[in-house]
Amino acid sequence: MAVKAERFTCAGNPANQEEIGRLSAEECSKSLARLSKGLAHPARVEIVRMLENKPPEERCVCGDIVSALPLAQSSVSQHLKVLKETGWIQGEIDGPRVCYCTVEGIMGYYLALVERSLRGDLDMNRKPETTGKEDDYGL
Amino acid sequence: MAVKAERFTCAGNPANQEEIGRLSAEECSKSLARLSKGLAHPARVEIVRMLENKPPEERCVCGDIVSALPLAQSSVSQHLKVLKETGWIQGEIDGPRVCYCTVEGIMGYYLALVERSLRGDLDMNRKPETTGKEDDYGL
């Protein structure tokens, strides 16, 4: 098969529900906002649904997604890019194709993040560990 | 008190989990995309969190939200408008103030919508009842 793994950087989303509890309120807001932006277009919702429901052995290459959507290939590619940047999906280069799948556990992570960000179980005084900066929404 | 109720139109979000099952896949995608857009900015996440965690008798007027965020009053007002349009919050005019709260059950609705839209339990052949139109993402 010779699938060259493309290293995936999660753009701040650990996709690990254990780690949500260590996020400050501000980090929660930013993380939730970033992931939500990924879902903020119907085409991207459909892409995530498509990928989330593929059995793991059934590959889903970019072309499959393009032909399932009423959009030009370049537009789909941009939506895929947004989904990568916001932490929903990852791609593996497989020859001339790119095989996409959702980040493992991302949906559960998102659901947990919604709960934690919107419900009250947040330590509002906890600060991000790196800096003591203010909320400037520097996304 | 003389609170004049401002009639709230939910912009397509019934905020009723019973009704999610009656949505077509396309409607699910649009509805989820619309609500997700509401959460796609950290300030709006914080507003929803703030409102979701207020005890029901404790009023939360616009000014409270403005002073809790590092943004100008006009910017906060715009975010509140987006949250209204995307179906997250509603406002009641109370004298010179406007008292905001989240739409009843909206968070549960959103969580259910994420599950239903992204998991496979969708009838992909169901069409919207009004028209037989194609997916043109006419948001």
Added chain:
DNA sequence: ATCGTTCATCGTAGATAGACGATAATACGG
């Protein structure tokens, strides 16, 4: 080496988002 396939990126254009200060609208208190 060259071709076709596949996908990302570029360039462009129009629409929307996001921020702000300034101004308008509304309600209440004198």
Added chain:
DNA sequence: CCGTATTATCGTCTATCTACGATGAACGAT
């Protein structure tokens, strides 16, 4: 009726989104 307080809206500016066709880059096959 006139000021104050509160919030929405307007106007402006910049940045990002969304779409498309065209082009480029990578790969397998001939």
